[in-house]
Amino acid sequence: MNLLSAISKLIAIEFKKSRHKHSLLLLVIAVVLNYFYLFHGNAPDRQAWYNVFYAIPLINTLILSVLMAVLASQSVDMEHKGNMWNLLPTLESRASVYLGKLLYGFIHLVLFCLLQMGMVILMGSRLGYEGNIPFSLIGTTFTAELVSGMIVYQLQCLLSLLFPSQFAALSIGFGGTLTGLFLAYVSTKAWTPWSVLLSLSPIGMDYQRATRSMTLFLRQLTPLEILTALVYLFGIFLLGLYLFTKTEQGALSIGTGRQKASKSVHSGLPVELIKLKRNPIWIPFLLIPLIPAVIGTFNFTQNQGILQNTWEDLWTQQSLFLGIFFLSPLVGILCSLLWRMEHQDSNWNLILTVTTPEKLVKDKWMTAVLLSSVCILWIALIYLFTGKIILRLPGEVPELFWIRMLGAAVCLAAVSAVQSMLSMIFRSFAVPISLAFVGSIAGLWLTVKGAYYAVPYSMLIYGMGSSSITGELNVPVLLASCCFYVLAALTCSIIFLKKTDVRTHV
Template sequence: MNLSAIFTKLIAVEFKKSRHKHSFLLIVIALVLNYFYLFHGNPPDQQAWYHTFYAMPLINTLILSILMAVLASQSVDMEHRGLMWNLLSTLEDRASIYLGKLLYGFIHLSWFCLLQMVMVILMGIKLGYDGNIPFSVIGSTFLAELVSGMIVYQLQCLLSLFFPSQFAALSIGFGGTLAGFFLAYVSTTAWTPWSVLLSLSPIGMDYQRSSRTVTLFLHQITLSEILTALLYLVSIFLLGLYIFTKTEKRELNISACRDKASRSVHSGLPVELIKLKRNPIWIPFLLIPLISAVIGTFNFTQNQDVLQNTWADLWTQQSLFLGIFFLAPLVGILCSLLWRMEHQGSNWNLILTVAPPAKLVRDKYLTAVIFSSTSILWIALIYLCTGKIILRLPGAVPGLFWFRMISAAFCLAAITAVQSMLSMIFRSFAVPIALAFVGSFAGLWLTLKGAYYAIPYSMLIYGMGSSSITGAVNVPVLLASCCFYILGSIICSIVFLKRSDVRTHV
């Protein structure tokens, strides 16, 4: 069998493994998010083409990075189930398996980039953009997204192989995306793999602080920027190829050396907390809010000509990315982790023989609520320490701050209920997390339209005060919407468990 036939077979295997995981639906969702960000409510001007291709790398530093992380997690997660990795390596060469996974990601990435460029061209013609279609810019952006997307995909495959529990790989991916997005604003140098896309952007921006005007121009990509991207691409590929082919599964799993039995029968911890006892889920709940706070504090100190040196403006900067993009997916990671054990082997059959559906749903929900509520306290502590100790802001903390924290806790409880239900329904670890990102983008759009009460993700942005901590809060509507989603999701989860055939989960 020749090399092309082997790769064709392995790609077919990867696509068969991804059946019913809705990978191409994720691409469609990413394209819809691109459409709303690039075209919805943005009237064209004389630099419309430049505005579009300047904004594309910006939004796709978030969307494309998350899409590649989810696809990599789906592709590698299967090998962590049972003895799949050991079995596959007896049937095919491990290097071929690894290359098959990369081609699987490359096909999805190519489809996304191609459809995105077609969408941009058609929308530019429909909206009547001035000037000819900039095919050179389109080609540069297409190649930049292919290279940066494959860098992130390869890295996420490597992380997903390292960590049997995908929460660690996805948490690192989310933290890296947030850090890369921030560093790209500070410098065009690709300091992290997640900031390569913006460094390869063919459109540059010049901002004049005195007149507050923005000018877009063609950016000549330097040789050093190209070499940096290629260095990331090749080095991560070689590292991944070496680890995939030279390391045994038991040697690679970070948790493999920790086989000490748990005293679960005699432990005073609740059952769901026992399951999390050796999973460092607290790490992303500590680091991602901290990264967001560092980014917000830096923006706050660097933009004092626009912002005021007040507690209110500090909060909007620290909570902006967290409330809009990352807090809900963080809860999604926790919920997927809590339901992961039930989705493995025949655990559904076992657990439902000893625990009624109502108790199972309740225990997982309460466990997730405890973690999310603790994260709110951590976010508040970071905010207070930054304002009082580091920046020494004048005046007192706004009186509405603690009310906002209580509102955020209620909204997170509603998001937790929805994400717990999604994680119970979908066997894939990553799909509910991707849906949390989609919900966050939809929540931002609904909040801007004034329909903050429509979904829990928009309620979080509204209740947390990410846009304005001093604004009025419609308490009855907020509480009614939270209660509706909490009770509705819990009831739907219980009914689903009672009426669905557990054999479909095996």
């Protein structure tokens, strides 16, 4: 009874801690994104209900995984500040703290699933879907999302415990999400924790290559699929419980050990690069582009009956999801990391005693531009190496590819300016990253509608040419739009810095 009382009290505390972190707004945004993917512009047919419940695991392997990663980061990050990991056990048991965090995530997950299924029932009835409401599919999908969502949430809590810098935990989470999404086009087996939702899908798909037709059918979950999901769920839970209850602050934290001191404080490096010197920031910028390249190349070689053996189709396979969904959040992670030190203690006011708002904003933006440009160069090198050395594709690389790469670098400069501004305004590490993810999905919709210039995220999708490297590219409009967003974001950032101190925006 005492444990239940302690857990309920800790759940209330978790919600109080998240009052200004917009967690409920994130749930609403996730449901809205589900609506646009499942229903907006989709005409109903005979298999309308099957189409919806086949699409839900696909879209939520992306959306739900990111949502759980952001919620876990917000929940655990506060305990890394000060001596909270050692202070809390003097008030409640470590097991209670851990269970309180899990129930906090579980409540958010249940709310999301209820809102989502309510929307599915409402829209299916309103659009006149053929047949009765499939409550069995609703129940199966609801349960699958609860199980897979908690697997990802527990895993992200564990990563956030091990890595005091949420940059590392979120980077791993995004890399895992990207892997799970790509594996959906190769296999429905739960090869990773992020693939569990797809493995529990109640609807299967039969694709006939000869006729290029797709048929959806009701499938029964196998005992192995259910067992694999339960092993992930309880295995990660027990591992997390052990580490949360047995770990003193800093005992297991990765990257917090003793480091060799720099030879001189007055380094020749710019200040923002010095602050990143001990951060393994190169890891996500190296691995996240590499993951879709490897899986995309495999998919390219295995689907030569559908794809052509050309440079254009290889680029589509390697860069589609990377350019549309993950490059902008990756820059968002970097910008949140760059502003993290200013949001701690009284550093916000202290830093302005030794520099000007203009220089601070400019340095952070230029650092983000430098690293994002290196990332674009890395993406290009992977593409060229794969095509020329591994696959030995015929012909030459499309001439427009080089313009696309320059355009992508310019667009990332605009994204960096906007994300730097958001990371400065929001003290939460994870909120600006989730906004970058939402912006990427909105950008995809705007690009499809032809309004690629509307937001920086849509300009990146258009400029990078992830869906078609040889498609239309209006360079003057792209450059003008990027310049506008860079100047607007930097100007707003400088004005905000001049008018705001740490006390007025807590």
